[in-house]
Amino acid sequence: MGDTAKAIDDLPTGAPCHDRNVLEKRLVRKLDLRMSAIVILYTLNMIDRSNVSNARLQGFEKDLHLEGQQYATILSILYVGFIIVEVPGNMFLHWMERPAIFIPSCMIVWGVISVLIDPSYAEVLVARLFLGFAEGPFLPGALFLISRWYKRDELAVRTALVSSGIVFSAAFGSLFASGILSGMQDKLGLAAWRWLFFIEGGMTILVAVCAIFVLPDFPHNTRWLTPEERTLAISRLEEDNFGKIEKQTAMQGLWDAVSDWKVWWFSVAFMFQYIAQSFFAYFPTLCATLGYNTTTTLLLCAPPWMFAAIVAFAVTWYSDKKQKRYKYFVVSNAGRFLMAQMMAGYLVLWGWANNTFAREPAKRAVTIALMNGMGQIGNIVGSYAWPLNWGPTYRYSYVTSIAVMVVSTIMFGGMYIHLNHLNEQIEKNERDTKDSKELQVPIGFRYVV
Numbered sequence: 001m002g003d004t005a006k007a008i009d010d011l012p013t014g015a016p017c018h019d020r021n022v023l024e025k026r027l028v029r030k031l032d033l034r035m036s037a038i039v040i041l042y043t044l045n046m047i048d049r050s051n052v053s054n055a056r057l058q059g060f061e062k063d064l065h066l067e068g069q070q071y072a073t074i075l076s077i078l079y080v081g082f083i084i085v086e087v088p089g090n091m092f093l094h095w096m097e098r099p100a101i102f103i104p105s106c107m108i109v110w111g112v113i114s115v116l117i118d119p120s121y122a123e124v125l126v127a128r129l130f131l132g133f134a135e136g137p138f139l140p141g142a143l144f145l146i147s148r149w150y151k152r153d154e155l156a157v158r159t160a161l162v163s164s165g166i167v168f169s170a171a172f173g174s175l176f177a178s179g180i181l182s183g184m185q186d187k188l189g190l191a192a193w194r195w196l197f198f199i200e201g202g203m204t205i206l207v208a209v210c211a212i213f214v215l216p217d218f219p220h221n222t223r224w225l226t227p228e229e230r231t232l233a234i235s236r237l238e239e240d241n242f243g244k245i246e247k248q249t250a251m252q253g254l255w256d257a258v259s260d261w262k263v264w265w266f267s268v269a270f271m272f273q274y275i276a277q278s279f280f281a282y283f284p285t286l287c288a289t290l291g292y293n294t295t296t297t298l299l300l301c302a303p304p305w306m307f308a309a310i311v312a313f314a315v316t317w318y319s320d321k322k323q324k325r326y327k328y329f330v331v332s333n334a335g336r337f338l339m340a341q342m343m344a345g346y347l348v349l350w351g352w353a354n355n356t357f358a359r360e361p362a363k364r365a366v367t368i369a370l371m372n373g374m375g376q377i378g379n380i381v382g383s384y385a386w387p388l389n390w391g392p393t394y395r396y397s398y399v400t401s402i403a404v405m406v407v408s409t410i411m412f413g414g415m416y417i418h419l420n421h422l423n424e425q426i427e428k429n430e431r432d433t434k435d436s437k438e439l440q441v442p443i444g445f446r447y448v449v
Contacts, residue, residue: 020232023228023229023232024232024236026229027229027232027233028150028154030229031149031150031216032158032161034214034215034216035145035146035149035158035161035162035215035216036161037211037214037215038142038145038146038161038162038215039161039162039168040207040211041103041104041107041138041142041207041208041211042138042139042142042162042163042166042169043168043169043172043173044107044169044200044203044204044207045107045110045135045138045139045169045204046166046168046169046173047169047173047176047200048110048111048114048131048135048200048201048204049078049131049135050169050173050280050281051114051173051177051193051196051197051200052074052075052128053075053281053282053283053284053285054173054177054181054193054196054284054298055177055181055193055196055197056071056284056285057181057284057285057288057294057297057298058181058185058191058192058193058196058294059191059192059193060193063119063191063193064119064120064121064124065121066121069384069387070121072383072384072386072387073125073383074121074124074125074128075281075383076379076380076383076384077125077128077129077132078128078129078131078132078135079132079376079377079379079380079383080129080132080376080380081129081130081131081132081133081134081135081136082132082135082136082372082373082376082379083136083373083374083376083377084132084133084136085132085133085136085137086136086137086140086369086370086372086373086376087254087366087369087370087373089106089136089137089140089141089369090137090140090141090144090365090366090368090369091250091251091253091254091365091366091369092137092250093137093141093144093365094144094250094253094361094362094365095249095250097217097218097221098217098221099141099144099145099215099216099217099218100211100212100213100214100215100216100217100222101212102137102141103137103138103141103142103145103211103215104208104209104211104212104215105208106134106135106137106138106141107138107204107205107207107208107211108204108205108208108209109134110131110134110135110201110204111201111202111203111204111205111208112201112205113127113130113131113134113201114131114197114200114201114204115197115198115201115202115205117194117197119191119194136373137369139163139372140365140368140369140372140373142162143159143162143163143350143354143368143372144361144364144365144368144369145215145216145218146158146159146162146354147354147361147364147368148218148219148237148361149216149218149219149233149237151236151237151240152240152323152354152355152448153320153323154320155320155351155354155355156316156317156319156320156325156347156348156350156351156352157313157316157317157319157320157351159316159347159350159351159354160312160313160315160316160317160344160347160348160351161313163346163347163350166280166343168305168309172302175298175299175302176200177196177298178294178295178298178299180192180195180196180199181193181196181294181295181298182294182295184196219233219234219237220234248360248361248362248363249362250362250365250366252362252363253360253361253362253363253364253365253366254362254366256360256362256363256366257357257363257366257367257370258366258370260357260363260367262356262357262415262418263357263367263370263371265411265414265415266353266356266367266371266415267370267371267373267374267375268374268411269408269411269412269415270349270371270372270374270375270378270408271374271375271377271378272378272404272405272407272408272411273346273349273375273378273404273405273408274375274376274377274378274379274382275378275379275381275382275385275400275401275404276333276342276401276402276404276405276408277342277343277346277382277401278378278379278381278382278383278385278386278401279339279386279397279401281379281382281383282386283301284297284298284301285386285391286386286394287300287301289391289392289393289394304339307341308341308342308343308344309343311332311341311343311344312341312343312344312347314344315328315331315332315344315345315347315348316328316344316347316348316351319348319351320351323448324448324449325348325349325351325352325355325416325448325449326352326412326413326415326416326449328344328345328348329345329348329349329352329409329412330345330409330413331345332344332345332346332348333345333405333408333409342405349412352448352449353367353368353371354368355447355448356419356447356448378404385397385400385401416449419447419449420449422447423446423447423449426445426446427446
C-alpha cells in the first residue's frame with residue numbers, strides 16, 4: 001500500500017488536473033469509450049454464431065436435406081471448438097499481452113469462415129467446427145481484458161456492457177436477418193440464407209480491422225495512455241486488490257486454477273446454467289410456433305431481448321452498487337417465465353466469477369476460460385433439448401430447462417454460503433492475529449458475494 005500511495009503522489013505535474021478523483025473518472029470514461037467497442041464485436045460474434053437459427057426459418061434445413069438430429073449436431077459442433085481452445089487461448093493472451101491484436105484477429109478468421117460456408121451438411125459441419133476454434137477465445141479474452149482494467153465494484157456493470165452483445169444480437173440480429181431473408185432470395189441464384197452468411201461475415205471482417213486501432217491492451221503496455229493515466233490505472237488495481245499484483249507465468253496460472261476446487265465448482269454450475277439457457281439458440285424456432293410468417297417471426301424476436309437488455313443493465317448496475325452478486329442472480333432466475341431476462345443473472349455471474357478470482361491475473365485468465373469452456377458442454381447438451389417432435393409446446397424442453405436451472409441455482413448458492421464463511425474466517429483472523437504477515441490474504445480483503 002505504501003508503494004501505491006507513493007505512485008499516486010509521484011504522478012506527473014504537467015497534466016491540466018491533478019485531483020485523484022477527477023483523473024480517475026477521466027480515465028474510466030476513456031476506458032468505457034474504448035471498451036464499448038466490444039459491444040459491437042460481441043454482437044457480431046453472436047450474430048455469426050446464431051445465423052443458423054435465423055436461416056432455419058428460410059429453407060436452411062431443406063436446402064441441406066437435414067434429417068433427425070442433424071440440425072442439432074450443426075449447432076452443437078460449434079461448442080466442441082470452444083471447449084478445446086478457450087483455456088489455451090486465454091493462456092496465450094496472458095503471455096502475448098496484446099488483446100487489441102489477438103481478439104480482432106480471431107474475428108477476422110471467423111468472418112472468413114462464415115463467408116466461405118458451402119451449402120452441404122458435411123461442409124457446414126466442418127465449417128462450424130472451425131468456427132468454434134476461431135470464436136472460442138473471444139468471450140474469455142474479452143472478460144479477461146475488462147478484468148485487467150476495472151476494480152471489483154466496477155466489474156459487473158462493465159461485464160454487462162461488453163456482454164450485452166448477446167441481447168443486442170438477439171434483438172437487432174433478428175431484425176437484420178429478416179431484411180436479408182425477405183429481400184435476397186435467389187439473388188445471383190443464391191438462397192437468402194447464404195446471403196445472410198456472406199453479409200454478416202463480411203461485416204465482421206471489416207469491423208475487426210477497425211477494432212485493432214480502438215481496443216486497449218493491458219495497463220502497462222497500452223500506447224494511447226499518458227504516463228499519468230498509466231500510473232493511475234496500475235495503482236488503482238493494486239489498491240483494489242490490497243497490494244501489488246504479482247506477475248505469474250501462464251503455466252503457474254494454469255496450475256493455480258485447476259488445483260482450486262472453487263474453479264471447478266463454478267465451472268460445473270455454469271454448465272448447468274448454460275443448459276438452462278439453451279433456448280437462446282432456438283428462440284426464432286420458438287417464436288415461429290405463434291404461426292406467423294418468417295419476417296414477422298423474426299421481428300417478434302426483438303422486443304423480449306430489448307427488454308432483457310434494460311433489465312440486465314439495471315440489475316448489474318445495482319449489483320455493483322450494493323456489492324452483491326448471488327441474490328441478484330436468484331432474482332433473475334426466479335423470473336424464468338420471462339425467458340430472455342435470464343440474461344441479467346448470467347451477466348451478474350460473470351461479474352461474480354471475476355470478483356472471486358480477482359487477485360491473480362494469470363489464474364483468472366485460465367479460470368474464466370475454464371468456466372466458459374466447461375459451460376459449452378451445457379450448450380452441447382442443450383442443443384439436443386429442443387427437438388421438433390417436442391414442439392409446438394416444447395413442454396419437455398421447458399421442464400428440462402427449469403430443472404437444470406434449479407440445480408445451477410443451488411450450486412451457486414453453495415458457493416455463496418462458502419464464500420460468506422471465508423469472509424467470516426478472514427475477519428476473525430484479522431482480529432486475532434497480531435502480526436499481519438501471518439495472514440493468508442491482505443488486511444481488508446473480502447470476497448464479493
